[in-house]
Amino acid sequence: MRRGRVAAPHGQGVRVVTAAIVADGVRKRYGDIQAVDGVSLHIETGEFHGILGPNGAGKTTTLEILEGVREPDEGRIELFGESPWPRNPKLLRRIGVQFQASSFFDKLTTRETIYLFASFYRVGSRQADAMLDRVGLTEFGGVPADKLSGGQAQRLSIACGLVHDPEIVFLDEPTAGLDPQARRNLWDLLRDVNEEGRTLVLTTHYLDEAELLCDRVSVMEKGKVLKTGAPAALIRELDDMVRVSVESGRIEPDTLRGLLGSAGVENALVEDDGITLSIATHSPGPVLSVLADRRALRGLEVRGATLEDVFLQLTGREYRA
């Protein structure tokens, strides 16, 4: 539900939006590792928010603290103005959680699994059946849940999190390990769920997923939120950086840097992963002509910036999930 919420902060006129989730200065340390290091978030009702970052950035711990599974060492969290920690039964009915697809009871069928989760919320069987139907699993109702495909299992997991009709839904890497078709199906489902007015918070290490689905993303690294904003706005802030990539091996990155310097190209980020040589730059023209001079244009691709470039710019290093 792209509702132009992005422009709201300094926006015009009336804003009746209430915050669904507020986190302020949240820290969590495990031994020597500062897993979450001063995270502050403001997620509004109905927003589709992505917490984005490479593995080990502290996304899951942040999510678990927001859900109320873990106690933060420091900081304040409020969901609808109430603290989720310690376990707050009043909030539990209003939030839904999607867990990894392996979090099912052994030996239960798909229908038995959703009935079980429905029972935790005193939801009737009809509503549970309707949810199963909604995620397209009615015909798999009698199949053992551990025999479902990856995509089906994820959809079951989401159905179990949605069965009691929650207002906030937390999703931890919902599309990890899925094939492209299953990912796209899941994206459609999540978009629908968001369009019903539910607030969605999703962690992901897929930049394309965050860019495609989320109203706003928080880019995390090393326990910190580096930046929060609408994907398009974040990309725009990059000032139209363009990414030029060619086949590796035609020209050494260092040589290229030297040549670009003498051609007057500043702030070009040159990276070579052995397959692709890529240059992020504001002035693609001179870059292309330098490459052309060196006959290094094989496999040429030029594209506009993506969240990947945002990450690159924020951290000074290539995004590696």
Place this chain on the structure above:
Amino acid sequence: MSIDETSARPSGTAGTAAADAEKPAGGAGPGRGGPAKDRRLNPVRELARAMILSVLRDKGTIFFLMVFPILFLMLFGTLFKSGGTTHIKVAQVGEVKVLDSLTAAHREQLSKAATITKVTSGPAALEKVRAGDYDALVEQVGDTVVLRYSLSDPVKGASARATLNAVLEQANLAATGKPAKYTLKASQVEDESVKPIQYLTPGLLGFAIATSSVFSTALTLVTLRRKKILQRMQLSPVRPWEVVAARISMTMLMVLTQTALFLVVATLPYFGLQLTGNWWLVVPLVVCGTLALMSLGLLIGSLSKTEESAGGLAQLLVLPMSLLSGSFFSLDGAPEWVRAVSYVMPLHYLVEGGESVLSRGGGLLDVLPTMGGMLAFAAVVTALTLRFFKWNEG
């Protein structure tokens, strides 16, 4: 942007019909192919059902928990079927007057308790006693009858002594030439009431219950935590007592089924268990014992991070506890310290109480303290466990 919360939020909880109308994405809903009956889903019932199904659908677990102990009972019941009384083998070296001069009637009577074999070589016979081929050796030195037996089997040694004593007393009496003033008709109590099946049944039942209570409680807890199902439950409004109640009902169903199976098999004419009056007391006894044993499973499950370590710890507890609690053999002849150790084990009381009500005619008052003790044990261990209990890993 503004969202009117009540209208934007699908009103599913209020009624599914309304929700379906509002949600085109909801598809045909459950109404497709005739209206499905709407059932209220109760968490205790659904959880217990899930736990029971996960056992019933796992053939390995069924065998390990249900079939295996029954096979044990059948095997032991068959092996010890004829071994009701202690029959001893005695080697007689050279002439022993009291034995040689027994009347045919006496000899017949003696043969019920002992088989006497005449041998010529004393040292060779002694060697055989040491090796356990004979239980005792008897010889006459002057007017003294010497009995030599090995302490390796104290029961048989004592039996040999008692048998020979009885023979000697009769002979002494006969030597005085007077008729016997008092006669003792010795008859072993066990002969009439306790056959092996009558202590094997409560013993092996105790072992079976310990296995299913401790193992399955510990393993389930670890699995639920490791698979994050506990954490998932923590994030739902399910109450902890509902999870505990489901777990307890599931285990009770399992152990009471085991108890019923044990009693059915043991009372088959082939095994010949005869139940005494208040045998039904075994049901509350098993319930209390199971709670005590489950608390140990809970403790192990709370302390272990992986299924492997939980299984190992459970094994480390259940097997020695079964051995020391008289599940497989009586502890009557065991050293004092072994018996002392067994007194702190709940299984000991379950086995002892089971034997009392099943075959020794024990009544409510005999097992009431036992049941109370087991419940107290469960309460103490559970309280202790709550300090280690974790919803999630790490």
